[in-house]
Amino acid sequence: MASPILVPVGGGEVVGDSSDRRVEILSEHETLHATWSRFGPRREGADLHVHRLHTDLFYVLEGELTVGLGVEDERVVVPAGTLARVPPLVVHGFRNGSEAELRYLNFHAPGVGFADYLRALRDGRTVSFDQHPPPPDGGRPRTEVVVGGEGFVSERPGLRIALLADVEEIGISEAWSEPGSPSPPPHLHRRHVESFYVLEGEMTFTAGSRELRAKAGSWVQVPPGVPHTFAFPGDRSVRFLNLHTPSCGFGVFLRGLGEARTDDELAAVRAAFDQTPA
Numbered sequence: 001m002a003s004p005i006l007v008p009v010g011g012g013e014v015v016g017d018s019s020d021r022r023v024e025i026l027s028e029h030e031t032l033h034a035t036w037s038r039f040g041p042r043r044e045g046a047d048l049h050v051h052r053l054h055t056d057l058f059y060v061l062e063g064e065l066t067v068g069l070g071v072e073d074e075r076v077v078v079p080a081g082t083l084a085r086v087p088p089l090v091v092h093g094f095r096n097g098s099e100a101e102l103r104y105l106n107f108h109a110p111g112v113g114f115a116d117y118l119r120a121l122r123d124g125r126t127v128s129f130d131q132h133p134p135p136p137d138g139g140r141p142r143t144e145v146v147v148g149g150e151g152f153v154s155e156r157p158g159l160r161i162a163l164l165a166d167v168e169e170i171g172i173s174e175a176w177s178e179p180g181s182p183s184p185p186p187h188l189h190r191r192h193v194e195s196f197y198v199l200e201g202e203m204t205f206t207a208g209s210r211e212l213r214a215k216a217g218s219w220v221q222v223p224p225g226v227p228h229t230f231a232f233p234g235d236r237s238v239r240f241l242n243l244h245t246p247s248c249g250f251g252v253f254l255r256g257l258g259e260a261r262t263d264d265e266l267a268a269v270r271a272a273f274d275q276t277p278a
Contacts, residue, residue: 004207004226009217012036015118025115026219031193031245032170033111034219035118038103039096048073048093050139053130055169056086057107058094059241065104066097069142071134076147083164083172084147089140105197109170109245150251154258158182163254170243171250177238186229186278192248196220201238205230227278248274
């Protein structure tokens with residue numbers, strides 16, 4: 001990936017499409033494979049399994065996702081607007097356990113071939129992927145699963161940011177912006193990919209030489225080394241997810257922004273993160 005990517009609503013690579021299930025690939029970068037999925041009522045997802053080498057995350061857009069945890073298959077309901085993070089070696093499965101439609105995003109960080117695994121399922125092929133039966137010892141404790149955010153929220157004029165995930169493989173925040181809120185200074189990341197999913201409203205991106213318009217339901221991905229910024233046009237509030245893979249200290253960066261009280265402190269926070277002015 002050498003250029004920024006915009007995937008509009010419904011524009012992902014389709015790897016499953018039926019009356020009760022649709023799956024689109026949004027990202028296939030080595031640091032992050034991401035999909036958008038729609039499940040009909042009571043649709044089964046995946047049986048109990050573990051990933052040894054990567055983190056599995058689910059963000060529920062609409063409806064409820066039921067996640068089964070541990071070899072006991074303890075059921076946890078993840079409501080709309082909530083992230084569930086499953087660390088490596090934690091036994092889990094998932095399904096739509098309700099009578100309503102379910103829509104969700106699924107993130108695998110790093111990607112380790114998840115997109116090609118989905119293609120293989122579609123095509124009837126067999127490929128090697130980091131997905132395994134529950135281990136004899138039961139795996140890591142299910143209490144290590146995090147449903148909801150990390151508990152940190154930053155409030156700034158016209159902008160509210162909640163930290164949802166803060167691990168080495170991936171950092172995720174959810175942000176709410178008022179119309180016309182100021183744009184971040186143009187910048188680039190040398191060691192990680194930055195991605196966005198627009199939940200509500202509309203955003204515009206300037207990335208490299210491209211101008212991108214992202215409506216609700218759009219995915220935008222900016223590769224390392226590409227200068228970029230974004231803006232909030234129109235008269236509607238905007239809500240979006242912001243993902244950094246690997247995180248490169250994104251959580252520390254957000255907390256530092258919330259705690260900085262002077263321009264010098266703010267400059268020191270920015271300097272410690274993988275973010276360079278462009």
